Amino acid sequence: MKIVGLNASPNEDGLTAGMLAAALDGAAQAGADTQTVHLKTLELLACVQCDSGWGLCRKEGRCVIADGFQALREDLHAADALVISTPVYYGEIAEVAKNLLDRLRRCENAGPEDSPLAGIFVLGIAAAGGSGGGIVSCQQVLERYAQHIGLRVFDMIPVTRRSRDYKIDTARAAGKAMAWAAAED
Numbered sequence: 305m306k307i308v309g310l311n312a313s314p315n316e317d318g319l320t321a322g323m324l325a326a327a328l329d330g331a332a333q334a335g336a337d338t339q340t341v342h343l344k345t346l347e348l349l350a351c352v353q354c355d356s357g358w359g360l361c362r363k364e365g366r367c368v369i370a371d372g373f374q375a376l377r378e379d380l381h382a383a384d385a386l387v388i389s390t391p392v393y394y395g396e397i398a399e400v401a402k403n404l405l406d407r408l409r410r411c412e413n414a415g416p417e418d419s420p421l422a423g424i425f426v427l428g429i430a431a432a433g434g435s436g437g438g439i440v441s442c443q444q445v446l447e448r449y450a451q452h453i454g455l456r457v458f459d460m461i462p463v464t465r466r467s468r469d470y471k472i473d474t475a476r477a478a479g480k481a482m483a484w485a486a487a488e489d
Contacts, residue, residue, distance in 0.1 A: 305487050307331045307338050307479070308383040312390035312401035313431070314344045320431040323463055324389035326472045327427055330479030331385075335487070339379065343400040346372035351406045361410035365419075373407055380408070381420035385486040386455065387479065388446060389429040395438030397430075397445050409452040422454035423489075425482050429461045429475060436464035458482045 309328045313320035321342075328338040349371050354360070361367050367374065380386065390397040397405070412419040428446040430439045439462040450457050459478050463471040 305336045305384045305483060306382060307336045307385045307387065307483060307486070308379055309338060309340045309387040310389065310401065310404070311340060311342045312344075312388065312398035314400075316342055318391075318431075319433050319463065319465055319468060320389050320391045320429070322468070322472065323429045323431055323461070323475045324387055326475040327387045327389070327429065327461075327479035327482075330476035330481075331387075331483040332479075333476075334480040334483035336384075336483040339383075341376060341379070343398075343404060346376060346400075348372055348376070348400055348403045348407075350403045351410065361407065362413065365411050367407050367411055369407070373404065376404070377408065377411065383424065384489075385425040385427070385458070385482050386421075387427045387429065387482075389431065390442065390446070392430050392432040392438045392442040395441035397442055397449075405449040405453070409449060412453045419454055423456055425458040425486050425489075426450050426455040427458050427461070427478055427482050429463065432462070432464045434465075436466065439464070458485065 309324045430442040443460045
């Protein structure tokens with residue numbers, strides 16, 4: 305069993321990354337092999353809306369942009385479950401996550417019933433480090449992407465810098481529970 309965790313924060317040791325690490329630690333405790341991907345270290349360009357906005361992504365399930373997207377997509381296709389941990393920016397997910405998920409939903413929707421991602425669990429984490437505002441709308445965005453891609457939401461965990469200490473335990477427990485659920489599927 306493989307669980308891939310996506311860190312959408314530019315920080316590899318902040319609140320967002322710490323929550324992801326806890327979730328993956330829980331998954332590992334349940335016997336899963338885990339992989340952490342720091343999205344900021346990859347070149348993930350924004351969709352260019354080729355071919356009048358509905359290019360090869362919709363027709364053939366592939367993207368024409370030559371960057372880190374396809375290799376990451378193959379890693380995601382090999383996963384049994386995903387964890388997406390994003391900082392909250394203006395009530396939204398991080399831009400690097402948006403670039404990935406915008407392109408992923410287009411490619412996976414060429415035939416969602418055939419997508420390797422269809423039906424796998426995703427654990428979403430929205431980490432608000434500043435005021436703590438915007439978590440709910442960020443989680444709504446994550447849920448909408450999951451629906452478009454065909455992922456099954458296992459859980460959504462909101463966290464602020466003030467709730468970090470007890471939410472770390474929540475993330476660890478959620479990672480473990482998701483790994484068990486994915487193994488039973």
